[in-house]
């Protein structure tokens with residue numbers, strides 16, 4: 521284990537001051553090093569977080585270098601507890617200015633990453649979370665890996681304990697089950713605010729309790745599983761529907777991306793625009809799976825490739841349809857595909873097969 525020079529200095533000074541003979545080996549090294557050094561003092565555990573912050577801040581400038589670096593890491597953690605991302609970043613950065621061990625650098629970087637997440641800046645957090653993984657071990661490494669994946673658009677499997685630990689830092693309030701407790705909308709992963717939806721326009725009609733569900737594909741190729749790409753795609757569909765078709769909002773009530781994330785579309789209490797006309801849209805929830813599930817070579821080489829819905833996309837679809845049916849007491853036979861209402865290839869033969877199976881499944 522490498523010995524930090526600064527940690528040796530106080531010991532060295534004390535030994536000289538009391539004129540005791542300094543134990544030296546022939547290679548001129550002081551031994552034993554760290555074990556004799558008093559641990560960094562810390563505030564009584566009974567103090568509240570703000571008082572512990574005060575305690576450290578009052579003493580930090582009188583500390584020696586090694587203690588001060590450790591104090592900055594502790595302070596950073598306390599500021600995170602207080603939801604103060606800016607101060608937490610300042611402390612972790614101060615800590616990084618000294619010589620730190622690999623594990624301490626990882627802790628400081630992970631701290632800066634979490635501080636950015638507290639401020640809803642996942643884009644800025646990513647680089648630090650990645651640095652925080654380097655040399656990190658234990659529960660911190662597990663949390664860091666989970667949060668980094670989220671920032672990059674992936675959701676890793678997690679135990680309830682891990683989810684609880686990372687809860688304050690989840691990158692976006694619209695993401696990852698933070699809708700728990702929001703009634704029938706708890707299955708949403710990405711809120712309108714999260715994909716930066718433009719507001720709904722005046723020309724809409726309210727919808728009473730829905731009585732049926734219709735499933736579509738977007739007919740646009742999309743293979744990326746990144747959250748940022750899906751957000752862009754949903755926003756693009758909204759722009760086409762609002763600006764080119766002059767609809768009030770995106771036509772669908774829900775959209776599901778290739779990673780299985782459920783996006784909030786048009787509000788559920790507003791009639792959709794997806795099934796063909798006013799009569800077929802009435803009381804009809806529209807769900808769109810992002811992707812092109814029917815080859816359209818006439819639209820160019822990208823469209824000639826027939827994609828298939830991903831298994832996570834279908835799993836999310838089943839969950840969503842089940843939840844909606846439960847919430848609104850919709851019969852299983854009232855789950856349709858677009859082709860049930862008009863002449864169209866939407867949503868492709870695979871998804872039609874899935875819907876046929878779903879309807880005939882009596883469980």
Ligand SMILES: [Zn+2]
Nearest residue numbers: 736737858866
């Ligand atoms: Zn359709």
